[in-house]
Amino acid sequence: MRRRGALLAAFAFAAACGDEPAAPTPPPRVPTAEPPAPLDVAIAHGDGVLTPRDPPPFAGERFTWMHESLAGWRHKSSPSGEYRLPEVVCGGVALLDFDGDGDLDVFLVNGGVWLDQTPDAPFPGHALFRNDGGLRFTDVAAAAGVRGESGDYGMGVAAADLEGDGDQDLLVTGLGRNRLYVNEGKGHFIEQAEAAGVAGGGEWSASACFFDADRDGTLDLYLANYVEFSVEVNRDHPCGVDVTGVRDYCAPKEYLGVQHWFFRGQGDAKFEECAIARGLGATGPLSDHSKGLGVVASDVDDDGDQDLYVANDGTPNFLFLNDGRGQFEEQGIVRGCAYGEDGRSLAGMGCDAGDYDGDGDFDLLCVNLSTEMNSLYQNDGRGWFTDENRAAGLATVDRGEVGFGVDLFDHDHDGDLDLLIANGHVLVNVHRSRGAAWYMQADQLLENDGSGRFRQVAPEQAGAYFTVRNAARGLATGDLDGDGDLDAVIVARDEAAILLRNNHVPAGQRADAFLFALRAAAGNRDAIGAKLTLTVGDRVRVEEVRGGSSYCSRNDLRVHFGASGLSAAEKLAVRWPDGTTQQFGPLDAGYEWRLKQGDAAPLRGRELRAAK
DSSP, rough: OOOOOOOHHHHHHHHSSSSSOOOOOOOOOOOOOOOOOOOOOOOEEETEEESSSSSOOOOTTTTOOOTTTTTTOOOOOOOOOSGGGGTTOOOOOOOOOOTSSSSEEEEEEEOBBBBTTTTTTTOOOOOEEEOTTTTEEEHHHHHHOSSOTTTTTTTEEEEEEESSSSOOEEEEEEEEEOEEEEEESOOEEOOOHHHHHHHHHSSBBEEEEOOOSOOOOOOEEEEEOBOOOHHHHHHHHOBBBHHHHOOOOGGGSSSSSSOOOOEEETTTEEEEEEEETOSSSSSSSSTSSSOOEEEEETTOOOSOEEEEEEEEEESOOEEEEEESSSSSSEEEETTTTTOOSSSOBBBBBEEEEEEETTTSSOOEOOOOTTTOOOEEEEEESSSOEEEOOOTTGGTTSSSSSOOOEEEOOTSSSSSSEEEEEEEESSOGGGTTTTOOOOEEEEOOOEOOOSSSSSOOOOOOOOEEEEOOEEEEEEEEOOOSSSSSSEEEEEEETSBEEEEEOOOOOOOTTTOEEEEEEOOOSSTTOOOOOOOOEEEEETTEEEOOSOOOTTTBBOSSSEEEEEEEOOEEEEEEEOTTTTTTEEEEEEEESSEEEEEEETOOOOOEEEEEOOOO
């Protein structure tokens, strides 16, 4: 689908490649097969067996599907019958404390409706679920002013305190335009994308990440833009017919890539777009590069600033290294994290960073298409990478899944990072051409054995949810019930929201874990980019405060460490975003610790204890 789109994309393409080739004559229109409607009662497995939609929990399961916690909201992609690509990849989630009451609330991004087909259809609405305690939630999106507007088609979300006033603001990405909801501090938001300069110019934005690129105390924003999409061209460009005999969604190779955006923060929730000037321009012809879906900021070379890793769909991934002043250089190919192990581009969706092997640096993870293996790029400590997916055991658990949301987190508090992957194919008729692959897929929980090798946890142990198949997209983790272990929220296409309660902490007992809530002295008050180094027993662990990761989602900003059954940590070192360092300790496990930059000692907050 080669059409001339936004001015920025067209200019960059022409500069890199010369004149744009003429658009090919689209094939004649062919009959289409409607995407299968979600099943309320059961979901078909690849073997044809129907699995109950709401299976009862297994005894001793690690995660329990809380069916009623986020009731009343359903994701809606509005399948058009023309297989418009945004329909099959939308849906994100953010976990944040929007009302400042000390617990995590849940923001869920909806897709939308196609006004050219149903001009009077109302926007289905995003959700903002206020946490009422005990995993009970109330949707207050309409009252809070964040439900969305007619004509929106949502993709993902990022959240951060953009004004330094203690309140979490929301950026919702989408097709055609983005929305910035600035929190007034009274449980109400005002939409200010145009005034802030981040509304966009008609492009299709996917994942977003807030971080402080130049360490000036003001948060900046990276937006991963996907591809150039046109309803008009898509209508007469059928894909999949030559393979399955029926129409399906097109692969990204059928679309032009577009320039991603970097918005430098000006303060007071105002931004200026300057990707090209900051070295974040497309690294090749836009037809072959810059098809972004996921992004994470992490200090991969341990020099005190935040670098950027971008997952591109069918094109080389980007690694933009920061020089400390907010100027970047793309080095993904040179550093070994742009391609798969066979030297080919992969269909990257979600990505994350974390120290999966316990050696004190941040490795990179990217989940890919079903015909590829997920990528686990091991860091040598200096920001050079090797894809160790086979050595880590990931090759044995890739059985046709298509990963979207992903998180490296310590679900069982044993001191190493485990892995949760939200799966779902992008071709609704894939079973017609690849009999072993199905559109609806089960999500995966993978446990780290402590040496950096993963094994998939069987559904009977992981939880009944992991026997169910859907088309999962966004994923975020955080402590939603205050017991100290990390729960998960997943958005699946055209399904109700999914909340998975972590059962690691037994009823009435205190968590063998630490939660750290950081507050910088000024500017970037969320301390996004801070690095924490915790010494527990004979082990040293590292983590960061990250402003976006997974797929179109944002985790809880509080930093979580499992305590491996120990009662205390000897010390905690914090490198704040401005480069200053502090050391605290000893610290008791089982509490949320509040760290304020410059204070001599942390404040021991609430006890992390499971309800009786």
